[in-house]
Amino acid sequence: MLLKIDFESETPIYMQLKNQLMEGMARKELVPGDSLPSVRQLAEDIGINMHTVNKVYSILKDDGFIVLDRRKGAVISNNAGAGSEYLSRLRNEIIPAAAEAYCRGVSKDEFLEICSSIFDSFKRGN
Amino acid sequence: MDEKIFLFYMAVFVCITAFLTGFFLQDISRKGIFFGVRIPDGYQQKPEFKSLKARYRINYGTSFGIYCTLYLFLCCNNLNLTIFIMGALFSTVVVYINYLYIHVKAKNIKLYEGSSIVKRDIVVVDTGFRDSRKKRVQIPAWWFCIPAAAVLFNIVVSILQYDMLPPMIAVHWGASGMADAWAVKSYTDILSIPVILLFVLLFVFFKYRISGKVKQQIDPDDTDESTARSRAFRYVWSVYFLVISILLSAIFTILQLNKLMIIRMGPEMLVIIICISLLTAIAGIAISVLVGQGGSRIRINGKGRESMTIDRNDDKLWKLGFFYYNPDDPSVFIEKRVGVGWGLNYARPAAIIIAVIAVLLVIGSVGMAVLPSLTK
Numbered sequence: 001m002l003l004k005i006d007f008e009s010e011t012p013i014y015m016q017l018k019n020q021l022m023e024g025m026a027r028k029e030l031v032p033g034d035s036l037p038s039v040r041q042l043a044e045d046i047g048i049n050m051h052t053v054n055k056v057y058s059i060l061k062d063d064g065f066i067v068l069d070r071r072k073g074a075v076i077s078n079n080a081g082a083g084s085e086y087l088s089r090l091r092n093e094i095i096p097a098a099a100e101a102y103c104r105g106v107s108k109d110e111f112l113e114i115c116s117s118i119f120d121s122f123k124r125g126n
Numbered sequence: 127m128d129e130k131i132f133l134f135y136m137a138v139f140v141c142i143t144a145f146l147t148g149f150f151l152q153d154i155s156r157k158g159i160f161f162g163v164r165i166p167d168g169y170q171q172k173p174e175f176k177s178l179k180a181r182y183r184i185n186y187g188t189s190f191g192i193y194c195t196l197y198l199f200l201c202c203n204n205l206n207l208t209i210f211i212m213g214a215l216f217s218t219v220v221v222y223i224n225y226l227y228i229h230v231k232a233k234n235i236k237l238y239e240g241s242s243i244v245k246r247d248i249v250v251v252d253t254g255f256r257d258s259r260k261k262r263v264q265i266p267a268w269w270f271c272i273p274a275a276a277v278l279f280n281i282v283v284s285i286l287q288y289d290m291l292p293p294m295i296a297v298h299w300g301a302s303g304m305a306d307a308w309a310v311k312s313y314t315d316i317l318s319i320p321v322i323l324l325f326v327l328l329f330v331f332f333k334y335r336i337s338g339k340v341k342q343q344i345d346p347d348d349t350d351e352s353t354a355r356s357r358a359f360r361y362v363w364s365v366y367f368l369v370i371s372i373l374l375s376a377i378f379t380i381l382q383l384n385k386l387m388i389i390r391m392g393p394e395m396l397v398i399i400i401c402i403s404l405l406t407a408i409a410g411i412a413i414s415v416l417v418g419q420g421g422s423r424i425r426i427n428g429k430g431r432e433s434m435t436i437d438r439n440d441d442k443l444w445k446l447g448f449f450y451y452n453p454d455d456p457s458v459f460i461e462k463r464v465g466v467g468w469g470l471n472y473a474r475p476a477a478i479i480i481a482v483i484a485v486l487l488v489i490g491s492v493g494m495a496v497l498p499s500l501t502k
Contacts, residue, residue, distance in 0.1 A: 001254070002349060007247040007439075024253075036253055044457040045251045045341045 001029035005046050013048055017056045025065065025076060026122040036066065036074040133210050137201045139404075140214045141194045143411055147465075148186055148221040152179055154415055155464050157355070157422040158345070161225060162447015162464045163232040164440065166243065168432035174235050182228040186221070193220050208496045215492075225464065229447045236441075245435035250344040252353060263357050264338045264364035272368075273327050276375035280320035280382050287386045288316060296385065302393050319385065323378040327371055334367040336459045336468060343420060343461065346437045355421030362417055370406045377402055414466035445472075 001024040005016055024030040036042065039057055043050040057074055060066045064080035082090075101111050147154070152161055159165075160175060161182070169175055197213040236243065256263050288311070296305030297315060309315060338360055345352035377399055384391045417423055443452045450460050453473040458480070462469045470477035 001252070002344075003251045003253060004346065005249045005251070007249070030253070034254075035257075037256070040456060041256075041339070042251070042253075044339070044455065045255070046249050047341060047452060047455040047457070049454050050456050 003046075005048070013046075014052045014055050017053070018059060021056070021060065022065075025078065028122075028125045030076050032076050032078045034076045035069075035072045036076070038073040041073075133207070134198075134201050137198060137210055137213070140217070141198065143407075144214070144217045144221075145190055145194065147411065147414070148190060148217075148224070149183060150415065151186075151221065151225065151465060152182070154418050154423065154466055156419040156461070157352075158436070159447075159463050161232045162229045162444060163236055164436050164438065165232070165236060166432070166434050166436050168434040169243075171432075175232070178228055178231055178235070182224060185227065186224040189224060190217070190220050193217060211492050211495065215488075225448075226446060233441070233447075243435060244439050246437050247439040248346055248437055250346045250349060251342055252344060252349070255342050255344075255353070255356075256338070261357055263360050264334070265361065265368055267334075269368050270327075270331055270334070270371060273371040273375040276372075276379055277320055277324050277327065280323065280379055281317065283388070284316050284320060284382065284386060285313075287388060288313065291316075291386065299395070302396075304392075316386070319378055319382045323375065326374055326378075330367050330371050330374070333468075334364055337363050337367070340459055340461050340468065341457060347433050351426050354426055355424055357421075358424055359417055359419075359421035362413055366409065366413055369409075373402050373406060417466075419466045420461055 001020075003017065003020050003024075005013055007013075009016065011019075021030065021036075030036075036057075037045065039050055039053045043053045046053075057066065057068065060074075061068055065076065065078055066074045067077045069075050098111065155161075158167055160170060161178070165175070194217075197209075197217070200209050200213065254260055258266075291311050293311060294308045295311045295315070296307070297309045298305065298307035300306045342356060343352070344356070380389070380391065380395065380398065383389045384395060415423075441447070443450060443455075444463055445451050448464055450463070450469060450471050451473045452471055455471055455473070457471050458474045458476045459468055460471055461467075470481055472478065472481070
């Protein structure tokens with residue numbers, strides 16, 4: 001998959017990487033068994049510090065999305081579950097977006113419709 | 127052939143190739159880079175930049191013409207190896223000064239254009255770029271078993287042949303292919319040629335590896351085309367490295383077998399060696415010119431749309447447009463921005479060490495070639 005790192009964005013680079021890899025897995029551009037470049041190789045390709053890439057890979061590994069193989073580097077595994085801890089984190093991540101939508105007068109149905117279509121696009125493999 | 131006449135022809139060859147590569151410096155360089163300054167593809171056709179390129183050619187043509195005349199004049203009258211080598215090395219200074227002059231002017235024009243020229247500062251990376259299940263980036267590494275086998279062959283044959291050699295063996299040959307110096311035989315001396323071959327092959331294999339690992343540099347506006355270019359560039363050069371590995375193995379094996387008196391070569395040995403060496407040099411230049419840096423000169427059936435903005439604001443990472451200095455980048459090796467080939471990230475200590483070693487090696491080998499004639 002193509003990763004696009006924006007050096008001028010307010011979003012930190014590690015966040016951009018994590019979000020894009022996450023979305024790539026959701027859209028099946030990355031499927032279990034696919035390998036990601038090694039920490040060094042990805043850091044060199046982008047031109048950023050290895051610590052940044054390492055941070056992302058660590059997070060993804062701890063959550064169960066990738067396994068770090070000595071030979072193949074990082075491999076997508078998707079053994080992540082949605083425990084109560086994750087669900088409360090998810091809720092906290094949605095609150096800012098929902099709050100702004102609410103304040104702007106977006107209806108609950110509209111908001112849910114947007115979420116729904118996003119999920120559908122993942123399911124379609126689009 | 128007389129040594130002086132031979133050196134003169136070599137000097138002419140150097141002049142021609144150096145002139146051509148300098149004259150077409152911008153044409154063979156990376157796409158989107160103008161004399162070390164990143165500008166939009168569409169800007170290359172603008173009158174300011176076209177006239178700058180013309181000015182470079184005039185400046186370069188004149189200064190190199192003068193330099194060449196001086197060089198060849200000296201070679202005619204006072205020919206020795208020192209002048210030949212130093213003259214060839216310093217021709218790069220002529221290129222560099224002319225390049226720098228135009229680089230500064232190009233930078234100023236870009237500044238004058240304002241900040242609207244830089245649309246964004248992004249990097250696009252394909253996680254599957256080096257995935258061998260997709261299109262190959264390089265010829266597979268196992269091909270290098272062929273030159274490796276040659277080294278092994280040389281070593282084994284040398285050890286087996288050792289006892290059959292006379293107590294004194296030839297250690298130096300003149301231009302006619304006749305031996306002119308002998309020494310007491312020893313394993314160290316017998317194995318010297320295969321060992322040197324081994325180091326040379328390791329160096330070439332290292333370049334092969336590096337050329338595959340350097341950063342992708344995909345154009346966000348044209349990901350498919352720039353990926354294809356990058357892949358083709360790396361693939362062609364990987365084949366080149368394999369071929370010269372095999373050719374070098376052949377040369378060294380011939381030399382070794384001759385030394386072991388398994389074959390007997392005469393003056394044709396020198397001719398073969400020179401021909402193969404010239405071939406590798408010409409092939410390298412030909413690939414550089416035909417393929418361009420990063421595949422810039424490869425014809426791809428693309429959209430042909432020329433962007434008027436740039437997506438990467440990395441001029442600040444390239445000092446004088448030539449020296450890459452990026453402390454945040456863990457890479458030691460990168461593709462050059464100007465000209466064809468690979469360079470160093472001078473922010474990495476390993477790169478400084480490599481650069482120092484390289485300079486010492488050049489000084490050392492030039493010194494070794496030149497010292498005998500100086501101490502005569």
